[in-house]
Amino acid sequence: MIIRGPVVSLLAMPEILHVVGARPNFMKMAPVHRALGAHAGVTSRILHTGQHYDRLMSDVFFEDLQLPAPDVSLGVGSGSHAEQTAGIMIGFERHVLAERPDFVVVYGDVNSTVAAALVCAKFGIRLAHVEAGLRSFDRTMPEEINRLVTDALADLLLVTEPSGRRNLEREGVAPAKIVETGNCMIDSLAGLLARMGADGRRPREGRGLVLVTLHRPSNVDDPARLATLASFLEALARDREVLFPVHPRTRKELAASATGDRLAQAVTLVEPLRYRDFVARMLEAALIVTDSGGVQEESAYLGVPCLTLRTTTERPITVDAGTNVLEPNAVGGLLQQARQLIAGHYPPAGQNPVLLRAKWDGKAGVRVAEALVGAA
Ligand code: UD1
Secondary structure, three states: OOOOOHHHHHHHHOEEEEEEEHHHHHHHHHHHHHOOOOOOEEEEEEOOOOOOHHHOOHHHHHHHHHOOOOOOOOOOOOOOOOHHHHHHHHHHHHHHHHHHHEEEEEOHHHHHHHHHHHHHHHOOEEEEEEEEOOOOOOOOHHHHHHHHHHHHHHHHEEEEOOHHHHHHHHHOOOOEEEOOOOOHHHHHHHHHHHOOOOOOOOOOOOOOEEEEEOHHHHHOHHHHEEEEEEEEHHHHHOOEEEEOOOOHHHHHHHOOOOHHHHHHHHOHHHHHHHHHHHHHHHHHHEEEEEEHHHHHHHHHOOOEEEOOOOOOOOOOHHHHOOEEEEEOOOOOOOHHHHHHHHHOOOOOOOHHHHHOOOOOOHHHHHHHHHHHHHHO
């Protein structure tokens, strides 16, 4: 009896390769990697491009997320967008030609994401995109270009919120390729809260610090804009402690201008915090001021108000959830907006109905793993 076909497919061990490179990728990948571990016969390996390489931007996240060290490190480092993207493509192409994974999973919208997507498309290696479909509709953001290109090339598009499906369908993506999985970054956050024994309750109104993160080129690369934002933070610091863990990109810009010295007088400037320390500070915050995508989502889940220093967001669910407000257009409106947000009331961690409807329930990694194994 000839049983060759079925035997071959039974023996086949699909290899799934996760490509990560920058800080926010690690929180999204950890739950998927963990959930794949429960699927017998699936090999799941991690490739780190090295886009982020400082210990505080990379290694400590692997520790806090209880992730194994990467199986492959490309060590590409910094450079212009073209240099960084091309460097990742060259290193990644060598790797996939030698190893030929069955499925590559990319996360979010960073240069590592789009670089790996381009290589996979050229070699016919199937590609899954976790956090597909988000759109700010602002093509001056490098991340928006990375999202558009990656989604155009992906075979499996795993979306975190309803806007993701809407955007993809409008762009002509076949509905069968789209899976609503919930948000893997929230799985990592919920897992960490459980390990910390945190109940996720906000400090009493009137107390609590203001936690700040800023790193978008549109906010930190222009000295005039950076000076305006520094004045806003100084004004906030008259009422309460302002804690600002400074991203390397922002640190460079602050060091190159007088704004850095001025800001250091009023605000507590510290190195980037490791994941568990940042989450602990979010829990103590009366307000978060940020331009990060992930922090908009984490604050929404935690029920901490967030003032986003951008006029667009690719994560409209955080606005619908009631915690996130975008920058007002009027000059001088920032301080008023911040005070209103601090005075507001928000659902406690994990209980926002808008987020629960979108499956932000700590089980997104399991859903992503099932979708991958089903498609592999
Ligand atoms: C990148 C992502 C952004 C994400 C952010 C999270 C892109 C286009 N941007 O922005 O979407 O929100 O990561 O942090 O992929 N640097 C260090 N040490 C490091 C990493 C970077 O000193 O470990 C310096 C580099 O020299 C570079 C600057 O920081 O000059 C920016 O790094 P880069 O990875 O190019 O972009 P980010 O601004 O971090």
